[in-house]
Amino acid sequence: MTKRIKFFDTTLRDGEQSPGCSMNTKEKLLLAKQLEKMRVDVIEAGFAVASNSDFESIKIIANEIKDSTVAVFARAVKGDIDKAWEAVKGAAKPRLHTFIATSDIHMEYILKMAPEEVIRRAEEMVRYASSLCPEVEFSAEDATRSNPDFLAEIFDRVIEAGAKIINIPDTVGYITPDEYYNFIMDIRKKSKHLDKVEIAVHCHNDIGLAVANTLAAAKAGATQLECTVNGIGERAGNAALEELVMIMNVRQDQYGFISNINTKEIMKTSNLLASITGVGVQPNKAIVGANAFVHESGIHQHGVLNNPETYEIMKPESIGITTDNIVVGKHSGRHAFKDKIKSMGYELTQGEIDIAFEEFKKLADKKKEIYDKDIDAIITNRESKVEDKYKLVRFVINSGNTITTTASVVLNKDGIDIEGISFAEGPVDAAFSAIDKCLDIHVELEDYSIQSVTEGTDALGYSVVKLKYGNHRYTGRGTSINVVEASIKAYINAVNSIA
Numbered sequence: 001m002t003k004r005i006k007f008f009d010t011t012l013r014d015g016e017q018s019p020g021c022s023m024n025t026k027e028k029l030l031l032a033k034q035l036e037k038m039r040v041d042v043i044e045a046g047f048a049v050a051s052n053s054d055f056e057s058i059k060i061i062a063n064e065i066k067d068s069t070v071a072v073f074a075r076a077v078k079g080d081i082d083k084a085w086e087a088v089k090g091a092a093k094p095r096l097h098t099f100i101a102t103s104d105i106h107m108e109y110i111l112k113m114a115p116e117e118v119i120r121r122a123e124e125m126v127r128y129a130s131s132l133c134p135e136v137e138f139s140a141e142d143a144t145r146s147n148p149d150f151l152a153e154i155f156d157r158v159i160e161a162g163a164k165i166i167n168i169p170d171t172v173g174y175i176t177p178d179e180y181y182n183f184i185m186d187i188r189k190k191s192k193h194l195d196k197v198e199i200a201v202h203c204h205n206d207i208g209l210a211v212a213n214t215l216a217a218a219k220a221g222a223t224q225l226e227c228t229v230n231g232i233g234e235r236a237g238n239a240a241l242e243e244l245v246m247i248m249n250v251r252q253d254q255y256g257f258i259s260n261i262n263t264k265e266i267m268k269t270s271n272l273l274a275s276i277t278g279v280g281v282q283p284n285k286a287i288v289g290a291n292a293f294v295h296e297s298g299i300h301q302h303g304v305l306n307n308p309e310t311y312e313i314m315k316p317e318s319i320g321i322t323t324d325n326i327v328v329g330k331h332s333g334r335h336a337f338k339d340k341i342k343s344m345g346y347e348l349t350q351g352e353i354d355i356a357f358e359e360f361k362k363l364a365d366k367k368k369e370i371y372d373k374d375i376d377a378i379i380t381n382r383e384s385k386v387e388d389k390y391k392l393v394r395f396v397i398n399s400g401n402t403i404t405t406t407a408s409v410v411l412n413k414d415g416i417d418i419e420g421i422s423f424a425e426g427p428v429d430a431a432f433s434a435i436d437k438c439l440d441i442h443v444e445l446e447d448y449s450i451q452s453v454t455e456g457t458d459a460l461g462y463s464v465v466k467l468k469y470g471n472h473r474y475t476g477r478g479t480s481i482n483v484v485e486a487s488i489k490a491y492i493n494a495v496n497s498i499a
Helices: 025-037 052-064 078-088 104-111 115-132 148-160 177-190 210-219 241-250 263-277 298-306 334-343 350-366 372-383 427-436 483-498
Strands: 006-009 042-047 069-075 094-101 136-141 165-167 198-202 224-227 390-398 405-413 416-424 444-452 461-469 472-480
Touching (some): 006 198, 006 241, 025 042, 025 052, 025 263, 042 052, 078 094, 078 115, 094 115, 094 165, 104 115, 115 136, 136 148, 136 198, 148 165, 177 198, 177 210, 198 210, 210 224, 210 241, 224 241, 241 263, 263 372, 350 372, 372 472, 390 483, 405 427, 416 427, 427 483, 444 483, 461 483, 472 483
Parallel strands (some): 006 042, 069 094, 094 136, 136 165, 165 198
Antiparallel strands (some): 390 405, 405 416, 444 461, 461 472
């Protein structure tokens, strides 16, 4: 007998809490729309009280998303719940997700509240949230280190107060699969009402068991699985959405679970998140890693050529991986380009197509072969681009192994050209220092990377720069065949995010 599983994606909330994974409003909306396209059941859009920008992002996402439920995280505090409801009330399907800690250590050292006080607070705040929103989820923070009898009592009280979904999270990634199964079954036996509502789980990966624990919980009766794309999240991250989905698909004989997820959107979603955050996926990562469907061993290659099922337990096409086909080039017209991006799953306005087409033609003049990944880079870089306060006018780099590198960079700010000149050991260092001299703010470079989008000496270079300004961190991206230009574009993009 099959059981339907709902996927609750918290990439925009818990995932964004990963160091270096912050996103601006435009990037969050872009990812939310892709999650909706992948048919995620619930999108947790953020923590409304965290900042004004979080609040505005949630509000915009709530007003745009139509097919998925939009959830907002809130402490069991009236002010948090009010702020969360104000942000999400415009959603077609809104949800308030409120939480309070339930383990002895958290109640004593974080909440400084007695157990009965915690129960009263939870009950009161769930009742209040239910008076505002038709769907309320309650989470017991650090549930897996909590007393099952206490959890059964607090769950019964909040269910009576109006909670429709009860989340039993492994907040610190402590439990093991067999323990988790027995733990949930024990609470179900002790509770009067838990089986009347939806049971959710949210697992962290501190000892590498997030996916295994989530599946064990599903076997114990959980029907909402909370996870993130690429497994990003606090500390070691969360259960990876793509792994859970494909385990359910490949091993349906063992689990009997089905979901609404469109698996052909998995790879695109993974790549989009990596592009937005600048945090790449390890090559040997399950499902979405670069090596996941690559065979180097001669024995493996021979087997796959004869029959892919000898070493591939799922088809690359099932997660949206297609072979790079050179179907557009410098002689391709606007209509062919429009058909190509449509076949790749992009839905752009005519204005966005026109801008992307011009970028494509510039690239085609410089590059012999255009691959799908090149087009992906053009479109995702354009879609996540922030408004430019600083614009690159020109740059000149003089470099060699017998001279000190010199960089001249000219930026336009508010219609005025500003030139910065700097000397350094290398071209990128010199260019970044020259840009700094054009700015009226002090920024600190925290991370820089450059990689090729495709193969070949004329491959498009993709650069990611992370800057620190005050107490905040900002990510910039840039693409170009010229790796120095890509690096400069990424640095300026990060600066514009600050501006």
